[in-house]
Amino acid sequence: MALNCGIVGLPNVGKSTIFQAITSAPAEAANFPFCTIEPNVGIVNVSDERMQKIADIIGPEKLIPTVVEFVDIAGLVKGASKGEGLGNQFLGNIRQVSAIVHVVRCFDDSNVIHVHGEVNPVDDIETINMELALADLEVVERKLSNLPKLMKNQNKEIASKAKVAQPILETLAKELAEGRSARTLGLSEEDMDVISDLNLITLKKVLYLCNVDEEGIFEDNDYVKAVQKFAADEGSLSMKICGKLESEIASLDTDEEKAEFMEAAGIETTGLATLTKAAYEMLGLRTYFTAGVKEVRAWTFRAGAKAPEAAGVIHSDFERGFIKAEIYHCEDLFTYGTEGKVKEAGKLRMEGKEYVVKDGDVIHFRFNV
Template sequence: MLRAGIVGLPNVGKSTLFNALVANAKAQAANFPFCTIEPNVGVVAVPDERLAVLAELSHSEQIVPTRIEFVDIAGLVKGASQGEGLGNQFLAHIRQVDAIVQVVRCFEDDDIIHVSGSVDPVRDIEIVNLELALADLAQIERRMERTRKQARTSKEAQFELTVLEKLSAALNAGTSVRQVPLSEEETVVIRPLDLLTAKPLIYAANVAEDELATGNVLVEQVRAIADQEKAKVVVISAQVEAELVELPPEERTDYLAALGVKEGGLQSLIRATYDLLGLRTYLTTGPKETRAWTIRAGMLAPQAAGVIHSDFEKGFIRAETIAYADLVKAGSMQAAREQGLVRSEGKEYVVQEGDVLLFRFNI
């Protein structure tokens, strides 16, 4: 399951956003730092309107969406990499996620205390990113000490040392690991380190309700930083997300439309995360269930089958494939077969977004 860690300074709206995203989470949201000490974890169904349509066509008994896990990690502060504010504990939690969602406060509110005394997204981002970089530097330096000894007799260690020295120089120059061009071999070498600044990053610019559609000057400051860092920006409002939770599902669309937006923060964050990580969704449907499956872009049919069960990949014969839009237009799988819309694809087929698949295999 995809894991996204929600990080940021204290009192920027992390826990409020987390509670709203998972709806039934029990994270506290209070007006003081370090309210969240242990990471709160919530599993969220990924919204996908295609599932209900396919379930109706197939008369499915149930719908099973793909899911994403959000981890609410306590607020970081200056000095976190040296243990300030329980920083080492919090940084360890971040190493376990696939992507980082850094919540940045882009709203003014005299009733909500800012840990630094004023609202300044550029400063806040610099504080958090510096602590992540310092934590990476400390880890790289420890690894380099061990690798230097091995490099006397090992070519593999010599290569690793070269990569580590490159990353150390970049971090010292203020460049994140994700911005450093690395070959596939170099990427493999550093993967076990789980470097924080190597993880895909999304900035969630948290704005007031009346600025959700338009953004503001502070949001533009965040965008400028993201453009330099190979990161994405999603404009969200933790306040709006909290209010959406209280509304019946049928009223949420009208509420968002009144604010001038088409979707809530959950959809925006998930879409950005999938895009950043290069993820795709394929679908399976039948009388028992209609289900969504998450794969990496470029996956071949046998690998996609293996997401369901490893035996499917081992015994893969072929994949019966149809595009979602073609199936809906045909009205049923039987009609689609009669119209020649269902294709038989082999082991070299690259699964596409929205493919509806039926795998044939031997065990």
């Protein structure tokens, strides 16, 4: 299960620079709008120090971390929902991702053109959010126009579902027309199930990523504070990153050079590590491990998953033929030093189908198909 995040924002806010830095993948970055047309895709390992600690004890031949997929989607502009700036193509790309990383320019630089002529991050956010809301409105209105026909369907189940959907869709249409995102409306799980087939962009979770200059890393400027307030009011996450600095770190060849550069710059971790972890948490994803002499591997699962579902992440046969799981937590391994001592301490146990997997569990599944 790979996490898939679309990087969006206005032109010239630093999306492609950040994408190139965090993925070390080539992405054209230039000082004019619509530099990115086709979406660039990069696969990034999720940094997890626990996996290395497990490996230090187990001594595997290789390590396989879990990954995040970042998609650099071209800059949206006002009117994108009506096709401005190849907007329909870009909006279609956004519909395919699991979550959105919305890059917002939070620095002053007269040498970098702003598409609106001035730096105003909240205005930039509202411009993008309005276009996404209007794109969703078109989808909702199309569904609403089909309801009268569905309500008359002789299949009672189809007719009943249409009647249930009507008030939800009408509420959505009203709010989207005002530029408000569907995720802010407090829809119930039942409501979400009714509209799940619409694949609304504004239902996706968002992380607002403030692109700051080097001074902005250590002290929040007024732009960052404005974005933080906007995100908090909306119930979304926000963080900051210095695209320029991340690019310089990414350009270095060795881990030693990167560590020296970061120490000189006064930072302990890269924006990449912080961003991937934040995105991971945003979608309610967790990690369990499989560990043996051949490999230590991290696996992504959704919080709250029971053992058979988590087993299915490895292969559907594991879920279908699940018998039980042999489990201990990685912290117990760190405490006792070996798997044998974990077992002696009574920390290794057998769990059945109702066990809810915890972040950091080390698991060996037993199955039969």
